[in-house]
Amino acid sequence: MKAKQYFEDALRAALTRLDLSWPEKTLIEPPRERKFGDYSANVAMLLAGAAKQKPRDLAEALAADLRGQSSHFERIEVAGPGFLNVTFAQSFWHTILDDVSVAGASYGASSPGRGQKVQVEYVSANPTGPLHIGHGRGAALGDSLARLLRKTGHEVSCEYYINDAGRQMRILGDSVWLRLRQLAGQEIPDLEDFYRGDYIKDIAGRVHTQYPDILSMPESQAIDLCFTEAVDEILAGIKKDLTDFRVGHDVWFSEKSLVDAGRIKETFDDLTARGLAFEQDGALWFKTTEFGDDKDRVLRKSSGELTYFASDIAYHHDKFKRGFDRVIDIWGADHHGYVPRMQGAVTALGRQGALTVILVQLVSLLKDGEQVAMSTRAGKFETLSDVVSYVGADAARFLFLSRKSDSPLEFDLELVRRKSMDNPVYYVQYAHARVHSMLAKARDAGILPAAPGSAGCEHLNTPEDLELCRLMERFPDIVAAAAETLAPHMVSNYLSELAAALHKYYSQHHVLSAGPDVASARLLLLSCVAVTLAAGLELLGVSAPERMDQVSEDAALASSPAQG
RNA sequence: GGGCUCGUAGCUCAGUGGAUAGAGCGCCGGACUACGAAUCCGUAGGUCGCAGGUUCAAAUCCUGCCGGGCCCA
Numbered sequence: 001m002k003a004k005q006y007f008e009d010a011l012r013a014a015l016t017r018l019d020l021s022w023p024e025k026t027l028i029e030p031p032r033e034r035k036f037g038d039y040s041a042n043v044a045m046l047l048a049g050a051a052k053q054k055p056r057d058l059a060e061a062l063a064a065d066l067r068g069q070s071s072h073f074e075r076i077e078v079a080g081p082g083f084l085n086v087t088f089a090q091s092f093w094h095t096i097l098d099d100v101s102v103a104g105a106s107y108g109a110s111s112p113g114r115g116q117k118v119q120v121e122y123v124s125a126n127p128t129g130p131l132h133i134g135h136g137r138g139a140a141l142g143d144s145l146a147r148l149l150r151k152t153g154h155e156v157s158c159e160y161y162i163n164d165a166g167r168q169m170r171i172l173g174d175s176v177w178l179r180l181r182q183l184a185g186q187e188i189p190d191l192e193d194f195y196r197g198d199y200i201k202d203i204a205g206r207v208h209t210q211y212p213d214i215l216s217m218p219e220s221q222a223i224d225l226c227f228t229e230a231v232d233e234i235l236a237g238i239k240k241d242l243t244d245f246r247v248g249h250d251v252w253f254s255e256k257s258l259v260d261a262g263r264i265k266e267t268f269d270d271l272t273a274r275g276l277a278f279e280q281d282g283a284l285w286f287k288t289t290e291f292g293d294d295k296d297r298v299l300r301k302s303s304g305e306l307t308y309f310a311s312d313i314a315y316h317h318d319k320f321k322r323g324f325d326r327v328i329d330i331w332g333a334d335h336h337g338y339v340p341r342m343q344g345a346v347t348a349l350g351r352q353g354a355l356t357v358i359l360v361q362l363v364s365l366l367k368d369g370e371q372v373a374m375s376t377r378a379g380k381f382e383t384l385s386d387v388v389s390y391v392g393a394d395a396a397r398f399l400f401l402s403r404k405s406d407s408p409l410e411f412d413l414e415l416v417r418r419k420s421m422d423n424p425v426y427y428v429q430y431a432h433a434r435v436h437s438m439l440a441k442a443r444d445a446g447i448l449p450a451a452p453g454s455a456g457c458e459h460l461n462t463p464e465d466l467e468l469c470r471l472m473e474r475f476p477d478i479v480a481a482a483a484e485t486l487a488p489h490m491v492s493n494y495l496s497e498l499a500a501a502l503h504k505y506y507s508q509h510h511v512l513s514a515g516p517d518v519a520s521a522r523l524l525l526l527s528c529v530a531v532t533l534a535a536g537l538e539l540l541g542v543s544a545p546e547r548m549d550q551v552s553e554d555a556a557l558a559s560s561p562a563q564g
Numbered sequence: 565g566g567g568c569u570c571g572u573a574g575c576u577c578a579g580u581g582g583a584u585a586g587a588g589c590g591c592c593g594g595a596c597u598a599c600g601a602a603u604c605c606g607u608a609g610g611u612c613g614c615a616g617g618u619u620c621a622a623a624u625c626c627u628g629c630c631g632g633g634c635c636c637a
Contacts (some may be wrong), residue, residue: 025581027580027581027582029580029582031582031583032579032582032583032584032585032586033583033584036583040582040583042581042582042621045582045620045621048620049620055620079583080582080583081582081583081620081621082620083582083583294566294567294636333568333569333633333634333635334634334635335635336567336568336569336634336635337567337568337634337635337636338635339568340567340568359568359569361569361570361633361634362633362634369575402577402578403576403577403578404577404578406569406570407569407570407577408570408633409576409577410575410576410577412576415576415589419589420602422588422589422602423602424587424588426602427588427602427603429602430600430602430603431603433600433602434599434600434602434603437599437600438599438600441599442599445599481580485580489578490578490580493578493579493587496578496587496588497587500587503603503604504603504604504605506599506600506603506604507595507601507603507604507605508604510598510599511599512598512599513598513599519599547600548600548602
């Protein structure tokens with residue numbers, strides 16, 4: 001049973017009886033300190049002014065009314081400036097075990113998003129090279145948001161926008177063509193703007209092997225071939241890196257396909273017809289100033305070249321035509337200047353408020369406290385795949401998702417590696433594994449968890465028993481809040497808290513030797529904790545192993561890749 | 565110069581207008597011949613960048629300033 005909802009319903013009824021209205025800013029939440037009870041409400045303070053009463057007097061009146069109703073409350077108190085604090089009876093908390101047992105892996109699900117189609121677009125890195133660590137943060141965030149939104153009833157589609165048209169792409173084709181001719185022995189100097197990573201050389205070599213006569217083709221055809229091959233190969237690499245990171249997109253959307261289908265021109269015509277685009281100095285402009293931007297922006301340069309903005313508008317136009325009620329874009333923080341422009345464009349498309357842009361701050365990769373260069377030069381730990389293979393997908397994802405996305409993040413490889421035994425992700429996973437280890441041992445001894453709803457719950461009467469119940473009861477609220485504020489870090493913080501309570505319980509209450517009835521009751525409680533932990537980890541895309549493999553410091557060091 | 569954003573313990577970071585601001589790491593000191601010590605318990609550590617304002621109540625909202633990061637000119 002939902003404690004918060006129960007309290008709210010009771011409170012609304014009491015207010016009605018006292019002829020008072022429900023204030024919009026009412027908060028019902030667990031107080032910071034346990035001594036103030038299980039849930040706390042601030043209604044009396046909010047109503048005091050209008051009701052011309054002292055907050056505490058008003059709170060006392062509410063408390064008296066609530067005490068008169070039959071209820072699950074064990075205590076109803078007034079404290080501090082006028083808080084109304086309630087404590088639920090033990091038997092109420094035990095009902096949470098039924099909820100968790102019945103729901104199983106779907107525990108925490110809710111349906112505020114029912115009927116809403118949401119698109120999450122993330123990573124969308126230019127296919128000009130492998131993903132780096134910053135893309136990994138966006139990937140973890142986007143994937144986790146999609147999981148959270150699905151858990152709260154939304155219909156979610158994950159999308160990767162492939163920037164395979166435009167200037168950067170021409171440079172990519174040219175770069176491979178240049179390297180290919182150099183490898184064939186031609187004396188051609190490097191050029192300033194070219195991609196020069198080792199992967200370009202690898203692609204050039206492969207293309208030449210696969211198309212031995214490429215050097216005798218007309219140059220434009222050869223460059224085109226180089227470009228197509230390079231994009232295909234790099235995209236395949238990106239997909240593999242994402243798969244290894246347990247991130248999957250439903251749709252891979254090509255910019256080139258928009259251009260080829262004439263969708264850009266369609267959008268231009270649409271804007272022009274509505275007086276929102278105009279020609280000046282040979283260029284086509286979009287009146288973004290009408291939508292809060294600080295100046296108008298170019299869509300098509302006088303050279304005829306399209307801007308990124310032009311295809312991005314057409315792309316978002318397309319998104320809404322596909323029927324999404326809400327679109328979430330995850331961008332690197334260096335694109336923040338682009339947000340007003342894009343929001344303006346969405347408003348111009350008649351979908352004001354339907355786009356949410358989440359900016360992901362920079363990840364600085366450290367090694368022993370020193371910054372690792374993030375240049376295009378091939379460094380050992382520059383790419384996402386290097387980092388994932390070094391620290392593991394679980395540790396990387398948990399770290400990314402345990403911080404607010406708008407804070408810069410430090411990712412110290414050696415710290416994560418050396419301190420891996422103290423890493424929060426292992427702390428949470430270990431709590432899960434610990435329960436399963438106990439369940440297995442109990443099974444061998446012929447002790448089974450009590451059936452949900454059966455008698456025996458009265459044995460779960462210590463403060464630690466009830467603390468675990470309280471924490472589990474909060475999980476659905478945490479999930480809903482994390483989905484609403486698009487903040488997966490709320491889930492990882494919660495999991496750390498629940499794991500801590502489990503470890504504490506373990507150290508204070510022995511389970512298997514407590515006598516059959518008590519042991520069975522405790523096993524039921526702990527198996528519910530494991531279910532909740534697994535459900536939470538699932539939202540982060542982190543595994544919930546049933547046993548942890550003991551890794552010694554030596555083994556950890558021995559498995560680290562050689563560094564040069 | 566304009567804009568966005570951040571500033572919380574030695575470090576990395578939580579904190580939805582609410583009560584005595586929290587966690588992990590690090591330091592120091594404790595706890596297994598029982599379910600996994602990847603754990604637990606305890607000590608120390610704070611001008612929530614600074615100054616005003618709004619509010620019954622501000623780390624949280626508003627304004628200005630200082631400092632870091634980024635984008636644009």
